[in-house]
Amino acid sequence: MIRIGLIGCGNIGHIIAKYQDKFEILALFDIVPEKSRELAEISGGVAYDDFGAFISSEFDIVVEAASIKAVRLFGELVLEHNKDLVIMSVGALSDKAFLALLTETARKNQRKIFIPSGAIMGLDNIKAGQISGIDRLLLRTTKSPESLGLEATERKLLFSGKSNECIKEFPKNVNVSVALGLAAGTDADVELWVDPGVDRNIHEIFIEGKFGDAYIKVRNVPSPDNAATSYLAALSILTLLRNLENPLVIGT
Ligand SMILES: NC(=O)c1ccc[n+]([C@@H]2O[C@H](COP(=O)([O-])OP(=O)(O)OC[C@H]3O[C@@H](n4cnc5c(N)ncnc54)[C@H](O)[C@@H]3O)[C@@H](O)[C@H]2O)c1
Known part of the structure; x- marks a missing residue:
């Protein structure tokens, strides 16, 4: 079972929490503490108000479903704490210097950064x-x-x-x-x-x-x-998480 730390407990966070089957949410963090606490009750995970405590807790992979700013603030720290990282707010990677920094940090720590297909196909x-x-x-x-x-x-x-x-x-x-x-x-x-x-x-x-x-x-x-977010984007993250441990890899 893949163990997840979730950054961002809004629309996508709720959809992920609802479909826990081949993965489970162990830790949650949101800039609005009430949101992480509310989703902790629904998901069974632990809500952290402090990012340091969140990232030091036991899980394998961070799912970012928060904001571009959150990726910029926390992306490097996630990888340095030996967790893989799934990024929904992929707009953060439009900054080439930040992209290079993040991929280099992943390489150094032998971690992976996953970008789900999100709201598109192809x-x-x-x-x-x-x-x-x-x-x-x-x-x-x-x-x-x-x-x-x-x-x-x-x-x-x-x-x-x-x-x-x-x-x-x-x-x-x-x-x-x-x-x-x-x-x-x-x-x-x-x-x-x-x-x-x-x-x-x-x-x-x-x-x-x-x-x-x-x-x-x-x-x-x-x-x-959240009308700005397509439902397909949330589904794409669910399929990514469900297939992480599947030996059969399709369409990469
Ligand atoms: N890649 C894609 O195709 C795709 C598609 C849809 C949405 N997105 C992105 O995914 C992200 C989540 O979407 P959503 O619909 O769940 O949004 P949402 O607004 O419903 O939820 C975001 C949550 O993250 C929290 N948050 C914001 N900034 C934070 C920070 N710095 N630290 C911690 N928590 C923070 C907010 O309080 C909120 O609870 C957004 O950035 C959105 O643009 C990407």
Whole structure:
């Protein structure tokens, strides 16, 4: 049974806690102590108010489901305490210097950093781009005003440019663009649209390279407790955790 330490006890944290089967949550930490205490009661784990006590407790892997800031604050410490790290707020890795620091720390401590597929599909074979190169990589994301936390009466382009710029403006909405870039080995172009006519988080991915070309469209149901987060993102972390100890590895 994989033993988890959870950073972030919000929407994704609750979904993880509900589906404990091949893994169990032993320790919880949240910047809002009431949230970790509440989820500790539901999950059976122990809530810690102090990060040092949390990270020194016994478990194998940290699941970060908190924020970009949390990854920046705690990522290195997690790896230095000999725990593997699953990062949901992958936007933190758009900073190349931080990415290099984190991967080097993982290497030094013989630990792994896992990036779940999150709210998109196709991260597996986009990695072929690291070998053959990718000529075009565009993510077009369309969300409702509610998902983006703004008001809009008509479809409007909010951002067009590189993913490392977009994530600065919309840290809770385009984590997947950074994951795409990490997989492909090249920064993704991003278009972010707000559309009052949609009730799903829509991600369209356009890729062209030596392999040919692909178009992937994912129409995600927003999570009931956080419209910015697609339910699929929470499912992707569950499947990652459930398969960590499975000898049969599919689609990496
Ligand atoms: N990779 C993807 O495809 C993808 C998809 C959806 C969401 N996300 C990201 O996953 C993260 C969690 O999503 P969610 O829907 O559960 O969010 P949420 O807002 O419902 O919950 C986040 C929780 O983390 C806590 N938190 C925030 N900053 C913290 C910090 N510095 N230290 C400790 N706790 C902290 C908050 O108090 C809250 O309880 C977000 O950063 C979100 O952007 C990634």
